[in-house]
Amino acid sequence: MEDGRCYPGGILKVDSFINHQMDPDLMVQIGEEFARRFADSGVNKILTIEASGIAPAIMAGASMHLPVVFAKKKKPKTLENMLVTTVHSFTKDRDYTVCISNDFLRPGDKIVFIDDFLAFGNAALGIIDLCRQSGAEIVGMGFIIEKTFQQGAEKLAAERIRIESLARVASLDDCKITLADQ
Numbered sequence: 001m002e003d004g005r006c007y008p009g010g011i012l013k014v015d016s017f018i019n020h021q022m023d024p025d026l027m028v029q030i031g032e033e034f035a036r037r038f039a040d041s042g043v044n045k046i047l048t049i050e051a052s053g054i055a056p057a058i059m060a061g062a063s064m065h066l067p068v069v070f071a072k073k074k075k076p077k078t079l080e081n082m083l084v085t086t087v088h089s090f091t092k093d094r095d096y097t098v099c100i101s102n103d104f105l106r107p108g109d110k111i112v113f114i115d116d117f118l119a120f121g122n123a124a125l126g127i128i129d130l131c132r133q134s135g136a137e138i139v140g141m142g143f144i145i146e147k148t149f150q151q152g153a154e155k156l157a158a159e160r161i162r163i164e165s166l167a168r169v170a171s172l173d174d175c176k177i178t179l180a181d182q
C-alpha cells in the first residue's frame, strides 16, 4: 500500500520491492507462503515465465525442494524439442512468443505456475497451452498480486485452475490502491 505506484490504464508499479529492486526477505516469505498453500497439491515442478516470475518461483521451489523451470521469451536458434505459444502482453500492448523445452516439461508432471501479477490472465493461458502440448498437468497457479478488476481469475476458473493470490487489488481508480480483502 505504501510503496506501490498507480499508473493510468490499471497498472501497478512495484519496482521498489518486486519488479526492479527486490526485497529478498519478502521473497523468502512469499516462497514459504506458496509452499504452505500448495503443500497438498501433489506438485512436482514449479513453472514461471522470465523475468519477473523467476524470483518468487525460485523461492517457492527452494521452500518445497522442487525444480523450477522458466519459460523463455526469446526463441532459441535451435528449435528442437521446443514447445511454443503466443502471449499478449497487456502492459507492453504486443504479442510475444513464449517457449519451453519439452525436456523440462514432461507428460505426468504436476505443475504449479508462479508469477508476479495476474491481470487478464494471458500469460497464464499461454502456460496452460504449453502444458497441454506437453501432457503436463497444472495443479495450481500462484500470483503475488492479482488485479481482480481485470478478470484473469474468471478465465482461469473457466479452465478449472486453482488460484492462490497473496494480495488482491480490487481497484486502482483515482490513483488509489484498494485491496479486495480489507
Ligand code: 5GP
Pocket: 010, 011, 012, 013, 014, 019, 052, 088, 090, 091, 115, 116, 117, 118, 119, 120, 121, 122, 123, 124, 152
Ligand atoms: P496477464 O497476462 O495476466 O494479463 O498479465 C500478467 C503479466 O503482465 C505479468 O507477468 C506481469 O509481468 C505483467 N503485468 C500485468 N499487470 C501488471 C501491473 O499492473 N504491474 C506490473 N508491474 N506488471 C503487470
